Amino acid sequence: MKLTRLDKxxxxxxAQDACLAWAFExxxxxxxxxxxxxxGHGRTYDHIRTHLPDREIxxxxxxxDCYEDCIPPTDKMILGDMRQTVxxxxxxxxxxxxxxxxxxxxxxxxxxxxxxxxxxxxLAPALAPExxxxxxxxxxxxxxxxxxxxxGATEGRYFIYRRQR
Amino acid sequence: MKLTRLDKxxxxxxAQDACLAWAFExxxxxxxxxxxxxxGHGRTYDHIRTHLPDREIxxxxxxxDCYEDCIPPTDKMILGDMRQTVxxxxxxxxxxxxxxxxxxxxxxxxxxxxxxxxxxxxLAPALAPExxxxxxxxxxxxxxxxxxxxxGATEGRYFIYRRQR
Numbered sequence: 001m002k003l004t005r006l007d008k009x010x011x012x013x014x015a016q017d018a019c020l021a022w023a024f025e026x027x028x029x030x031x032x033x034x035x036x037x038x039x040g041h042g043r044t045y046d047h048i049r050t051h052l053p054d055r056e057i058x059x060x061x062x063x064x065d066c067y068e069d070c071i072p073p074t075d076k077m078i079l080g081d082m083r084q085t086v087x088x089x090x091x092x093x094x095x096x097x098x099x100x101x102x103x104x105x106x107x108x109x110x111x112x113x114x115x116x117x118x119x120x121x122x123l124a125p126a127l128a129p130e131x132x133x134x135x136x137x138x139x140x141x142x143x144x145x146x147x148x149x150x151x152g153a154t155e156g157r158y159f160i161y162r163r164q165r
Numbered sequence: 166m167k168l169t170r171l172d173k174x175x176x177x178x179x180a181q182d183a184c185l186a187w188a189f190e191x192x193x194x195x196x197x198x199x200x201x202x203x204x205g206h207g208r209t210y211d212h213i214r215t216h217l218p219d220r221e222i223x224x225x226x227x228x229x230d231c232y233e234d235c236i237p238p239t240d241k242m243i244l245g246d247m248r249q250t251v252x253x254x255x256x257x258x259x260x261x262x263x264x265x266x267x268x269x270x271x272x273x274x275x276x277x278x279x280x281x282x283x284x285x286x287x288l289a290p291a292l293a294p295e296x297x298x299x300x301x302x303x304x305x306x307x308x309x310x311x312x313x314x315x316x317g318a319t320e321g322r323y324f325i326y327r328r329q330r
Contacts (some may be wrong), residue, residue: 001215001216002199004183004208004211004212004215005206005207005211005235006178006181006207006208006209006210006212007182007210007212009208010175010178010179010182011179013171013174013175013178013201014175014179016171017171017172017175039168041272042170042175043169043170043171044171046169046171047168047171047172049171049172050167050169051166067170067272070170077169091319107232156255
């Protein structure tokens, strides 16, 4: 039977959870900051801050429109069009990002293609050596290698890339 | 560690999937129609129509704002404020609904309390004998009994009620 749209959402969330859990372990003991691209309702930000309470987490979105209890601190919220804010932040924090989570996919294919191009073209210099990039969209980021998904995650439902040393 | 908002969404979707799969099996061979309360993006409607291709599925929402490929047929879409449309449909289809799925919870506690009261007070007469009511909100529907969730679903993340004979 074909995967329904509900199946795809569920499999994406299950894969995302497994990938994030793997990444939280993987970066243990390594210095670096975190980027969360796409605040949305704030659910993933809530997840990341809960598991990484001691990390600086910078959150990117056009606006703050999330759960009241998931609003990032003002000095960590980078507001604006990601086509501008992401390249700027990549320059500002070059080489410092140990975990970059990009949950920027949406309903529209056009939007998704634009985000794939933007992220693929700009993110690499932000990552620390062996820094991790988790994405709901398939990306093609120079200087990174794809990492097989951890158990519990269905290949193709989420993506992990690691910056080469 | 506390459940994050992302954990709650994932557990709800996993529980919903298990409950729906159980319900599709449970109603096999029994006549009756289906109510889907809350079209939203259309994901659950897509799931239900895929698994129950031969059932009449009536979908309720204030508006049609879903994926293009998930728009219900006009004569099965019941548009309007559910405070009016649900009681009307319950009268129209009294005793005919073999599966009623209500995914009406939202971000706001006030909205959720209103929906719990509306659904608890109105739905019972719609259900066929042993008809099933699946809900993301805990309900208190007279003449129904709570059914333990199937394996894979975490208690409290979704709810199943069955109309008594």
